[in-house]
Amino acid sequence: MTPTPHSGTSVTFSLNGESRTMEVRPWTILLDLLRQDVGLTGTKKGCDHGQCGACTILIDGQRIYSCLQLAIMQDGKDIVTIEGLASNGELHALQQAFIDHDAFQCGYCTPGQICSGVALIAEGHAGSRQEIREFMSGNLCRCGAYPNIVDAIADVAARFPGAHHGAKP
Amino acid sequence: MLTNDLHVGSPRSRIDGPAKVTGQATYAAEFTAPNLAYGYVVGSSVAKGVIAGIDVAAAEAVVGVIKIYTHQNRPRTAWFSSSYQDQVGPPGKPFRPLYDDAILYSGQPIVLVVAQTFEIARHAASLVRIQYDLHPHETDLEAARHDSYEPPSKRFGMAPPAARGDAVQAFSDSTLRVSQEYSIAAEYHNPMEPHATTVVWHGDDTITVHDKTQGVLNSQAYVASVFGLSKKAVRVISPFVGGGFGSGLRPQYQLFLAVMASLELKQSVRVELTREQMFSHIHRAQTVNVLSLGAEKNGRLNSVQHHAVSATSRFEDHQEVVVSWSGLLYKVENASFQQDLAKLDIYTPGDMRAPGAPLGMFALESAMDELATAADIDPLDLRLENYVDTDQNTGKILTSKELRACYRKGAERFGWSKRNPVPGSMREGRELIGWGMASGIWEAYMFKTSARVTLGPDGKLEIACATSDIGTGTYTILAQIGADAFGLSMDDVTVRLGDSSLPAAPVQGGSWTAASAGSAVMAACNTLQEKLLSAASRMPDSPMAKAKLDDILCASGRMALKSEPSKSIALADIVSASADRSISAEETVKPSLLKYLQYSSFAHSAVFAEVRIDEELGVIRVTRIVSAVAAGRILNPKTARSQIIGGVVWGVGMALHEEAMTDHNLGRIMNRSLAEYHVPVNADIHDIDVIFVDETDTKASPIGVKGLGEIGIVGTAAAIANAVHHATGKRIRSLPITIDKLLG
Numbered sequence: 012m013t014p015t016p017h018s019g020t021s022v023t024f025s026l027n028g029e030s031r032t033m034e035v036r037p038w039t040i041l042l043d044l045l046r047q048d049v050g051l052t053g054t055k056k057g058c059d060h061g062q063c064g065a066c067t068i069l070i071d072g073q074r075i076y077s078c079l080q081l082a083i084m085q086d087g088k089d090i091v092t093i094e095g096l097a098s099n100g101e102l103h104a105l106q107q108a109f110i111d112h113d114a115f116q117c118g119y120c121t122p123g124q125i126c127s128g129v130a131l132i133a134e135g136h137a138g139s140r141q142e143i144r145e146f147m148s149g150n151l152c153r154c155g156a157y158p159n160i161v162d163a164i165a166d167v168a169a170r171f172p173g174a175h176h177g178a179k180p
Numbered sequence: 181m182l183t184n185d186l187h188v189g190s191p192r193s194r195i196d197g198p199a200k201v202t203g204q205a206t207y208a209a210e211f212t213a214p215n216l217a218y219g220y221v222v223g224s225s226v227a228k229g230v231i232a233g234i235d236v237a238a239a240e241a242v243v244g245v246i247k248i249y250t251h252q253n254r255p256r257t258a259w260f261s262s263s264y265q266d267q268v269g270p271p272g273k274p275f276r277p278l279y280d281d282a283i284l285y286s287g288q289p290i291v292l293v294v295a296q297t298f299e300i301a302r303h304a305a306s307l308v309r310i311q312y313d314l315h316p317h318e319t320d321l322e323a324a325r326h327d328s329y330e331p332p333s334k335r336f337g338m339a340p341p342a343a344r345g346d347a348v349q350a351f352s353d354s355t356l357r358v359s360q361e362y363s364i365a366a367e368y369h370n371p372m373e374p375h376a377t378t379v380v381w382h383g384d385d386t387i388t389v390h391d392k393t394q395g396v397l398n399s400q401a402y403v404a405s406v407f408g409l410s411k412k413a414v415r416v417i418s419p420f421v422g423g424g425f426g427s428g429l430r431p432q433y434q435l436f437l438a439v440m441a442s443l444e445l446k447q448s449v450r451v452e453l454t455r456e457q458m459f460s461h462i463h464r465a466q467t468v469n470v471l472s473l474g475a476e477k478n479g480r481l482n483s484v485q486h487h488a489v490s491a492t493s494r495f496e497d498h499q500e501v502v503v504s505w506s507g508l509l510y511k512v513e514n515a516s517f518q519q520d521l522a523k524l525d526i527y528t529p530g531d532m533r534a535p536g537a538p539l540g541m542f543a544l545e546s547a548m549d550e551l552a553t554a555a556d557i558d559p560l561d562l563r564l565e566n567y568v569d570t571d572q573n574t575g576k577i578l579t580s581k582e583l584r585a586c587y588r589k590g591a592e593r594f595g596w597s598k599r600n601p602v603p604g605s606m607r608e609g610r611e612l613i614g615w616g617m618a619s620g621i622w623e624a625y626m627f628k629t630s631a632r633v634t635l636g637p638d639g640k641l642e643i644a645c646a647t648s649d650i651g652t653g654t655y656t657i658l659a660q661i662g663a664d665a666f667g668l669s670m671d672d673v674t675v676r677l678g679d680s681s682l683p684a685a686p687v688q689g690g691s692w693t694a695a696s697a698g699s700a701v702m703a704a705c706n707t708l709q710e711k712l713l714s715a716a717s718r719m720p721d722s723p724m725a726k727a728k729l730d731d732i733l734c735a736s737g738r739m740a741l742k743s744e745p746s747k748s749i750a751l752a753d754i755v756s757a758s759a760d761r762s763i764s765a766e767e768t769v770k771p772s773l774l775k776y777l778q779y780s781s782f783a784h785s786a787v788f789a790e791v792r793i794d795e796e797l798g799v800i801r802v803t804r805i806v807s808a809v810a811a812g813r814i815l816n817p818k819t820a821r822s823q824i825i826g827g828v829v830w831g832v833g834m835a836l837h838e839e840a841m842t843d844h845n846l847g848r849i850m851n852r853s854l855a856e857y858h859v860p861v862n863a864d865i866h867d868i869d870v871i872f873v874d875e876t877d878t879k880a881s882p883i884g885v886k887g888l889g890e891i892g893i894v895g896t897a898a899a900i901a902n903a904v905h906h907a908t909g910k911r912i913r914s915l916p917i918t919i920d921k922l923l924g
Binding site: 055059 | 193196197200201203205206209210212297298370372373420422423452455650821822823828829830853855861864865866867868
């Protein structure tokens with residue numbers, strides 16, 4: 012497909028709680044839409060091929076690699092990025108736990124790790140350290156903060172046992 | 181009441197944490213500008229030859245393409261290759277992107293497509309057609325190592341030590357002899373953030389460059405030199421770096437390409453590399469060691485001979501400290517060293533976490549394990565038997581060395597005494613259990629660094645230094661030092677880093693930033709205290725009127741007399757009473773030559789590893805690591821522990837996963853992605869226990885710090901390899917230890 016000028020297709024979705032209607036071209040990747048067109052650069056590009064997890068966001072509560080989603084597919088979706096996790100200036104429990112447990116160093120994989128962790132807890136797959144390790148293995152951390160990431164997620168999962176039934180930590 | 185809980189030495193959360201967990205920390209490709217153009221790189225698909233033709237017609241026809249750069253139309257840049265030299269490059273002629281028609285390695289950038297959007301640039305790049313005249317290439321170190329050579333020009337500080345005694349004779353006279361070859365695959369840094377540069381064109385012949393770099397001043401000097409600009413016209417700002425590990429020490433080619441396009445187009449330009457392109461530049465050199473140990477029956481060493489051959493490019497002689505460690509770590513009177521290079525048609529390798537050390541130490545510490553087996557001595561006892569308290573390579577005194585305590589505390593925590601020495605003797609179900617250990621060592625450096633501290637009228641402190649924080653925790657430790665100097669809370673200190681307009685610092689690498697920038701901030705704080713006291717003494721009815729620096733203390737944001745703590749003045753009031761709106765001090769620290777001539781300084785570690793190996797499938801899991809570290813003063817145990825954990829994870833990757841695989845017929849790396857070039861994932865990492873051994877060092881640096889970024893990786897791969905031997909009885913001497921090697 013040649014990206015010649017294209018008027019775009021109208022897509023309406025919720026982004027961090029706000030309804031947005033955007034004209035998107037058929038070849039635009041959701042990750043690029045977020046980073047370039049919307050200016051929400053908290054969602055990171057690490058590989059663009061679904062191999063590193065840095066671009067993980069929440070779509071309808073599910074953790075999704077945004078580099079593998081076309082923007083045009085998002086009509087009617089509820090999208091939450093790292094910028095939408097804190098509410099009223101208060102960090103999400105997992106954001107705070109990442110700080111408390113030093114679960115990052117350079118910070119580049121961190122938004123994806125946190126989004127992934129939030130969904131993981133909601134999925135009910137944060138029952139043990141082994142389970143967290145396994146289910147967080149789609150999010151690479153080259154700084155090697157893995158043990159601290161597990162600590163942070165285990166901490167929040169233990170403090171908010173109802174989270175996987177839909178209660179917001 | 182005045183209280184002064186010290187921040188230095190206490191666990192403190194990262195002050196850049198809130199920015200990083202909310203997505204507000206801004207990395208190189210995330211800065212933007214009006215009318216920003218996007219560059220996309222096309223790389224060579226062959227390893228050696230000449231560009232016979234480039235057809236850009238189809239690409240140029242794409243609406244939205246602004247310009248396509250090749251060697252035929254690139255704007256004029258510096259003529260001499262020396263103008264492309266950077267602060268840390270090795271001897272040789274640095275790579276010049278788009279310079280001429282010569283292909284030097286597969287993946288070499290040869291076309292830059294600049295377009296109005298990223299998608300248009302990417303699409304147009306796919307339409308560029310290139311013809312090559314192929315020349316025969318060589319990318320196989322096994323073939324090229326027979327033409328290896330001693331680099332005629334040594335990279336600064338990288339020459340191996342002089343030989344001592346007669347290592348050859350002592351080896352042949354020895355009762356016990358180990359002589360083996362140990363190799364390590366080429367590894368790629370793969371920081372999570374791909375290399376990127378955003379150049380903001382201001383319209384007045386000045387540019388602001390947001391570069392993924394570990395040294396904003398290095399990038400600034402490079403850009404000024406290559407493009408003939410004054411440094412004033414180039415400001416480099418990179419407050420956050422998404423992982424470096426050495427990959428951002430030297431300027432990478434996206435910096436050149438983005439600045440080139442921006443200056444010519446008079447427009448802001450961003451060039452961001454793809455993950456695949458992250459395999460087209462710096463990497464850890466593939467290295468082969470031949471290491472020979474000769475010892476008495478009791479394990480005492482007589483002779484060490486260490487010969488390493490590392491790959492380098494055709495155009496530069498990259499060198500690291502690979503072999504020196506073998507003459508340093510254990511007591512041995514006869515030692516010889518050789519560190520050679522072999523030229524391949526590849527990009528120049530470069531520094532990667534603890535450059536050289538884990539390469540050479542994998543050989544030494546594997547050989548020591550083999551010697552322990554030959555001597556029927558516990559591997560830990562063998563190290564203690566050969567313990568040494570001086571730097572035998574130079575004859576200098578060590579500033580401190582608590583390695584013995586690392587061995588003791590690490591062994592205790594690990595439960596080493598319960599180890600059955602017989603390989604294959606420990607098992608659980610279908611898993612063989614192996615316990616191995618190794619030592620680690622890294623030189624403690626300190627380099628000339630400046631810092632400025634400023635106290636504002638609100639009594640809050642700002643610290644400024646050009647150094648980076650690549651995830652090391654630099655922001656936080658500098659804030660701790662500044663907060664302690666004035667008795668402030670962490671919230672009252674802001675730290676500005678990664679900006680070429682700030683006081684000068686070297687590139688962030690080699691574990692020297694904490695010692696260097698930390699000492700600079702400390703020195704600047706001392707001067708600022710003097711200035712504040714001077715200002716306070718001039719205030720009306722000042723209790724400090726006659727006070728000397730030794731007479732006062734700063735706590736809870738106030739300056740007080742030690743003798744009468746109730747007589748105090750708020751720091752904010754001192755600043756407000758002064759003529760200026762703030763009081764500031766800048767200082768520069770540098771290593772003492774006198775001290776350098778007399779002393780050597782190293783961080784040490786003892787690493788204990790447990791592996792569990794599925795006997796039938798050969799799957800290896802590293803289930804436990806204890807890393808006991810002696811590295812002088814620990815400024816922040818929380819971020820320090822993370823540094824060591826990170827290094828250990830890198831050691832696991834080196835031991836079991838990381839390997840760039842080249843198809844030598846094509847001269848091209850085949851696994852250029854994170855799906856095929858394996859780095860450890862969360863499930864690969866189990867328990868990592870970090871111990872910091874008390875070590876007081878008054879000479880390594882003014883603040884007693886030795887640095888932590890490297891020491892975590894150094895001994896880890898060897899400890900794991902030794903554990904694999906203990907589990908299986910198989911000695912794998914080439915890293916990574918993959919299943920095929922174990923079952924083969």
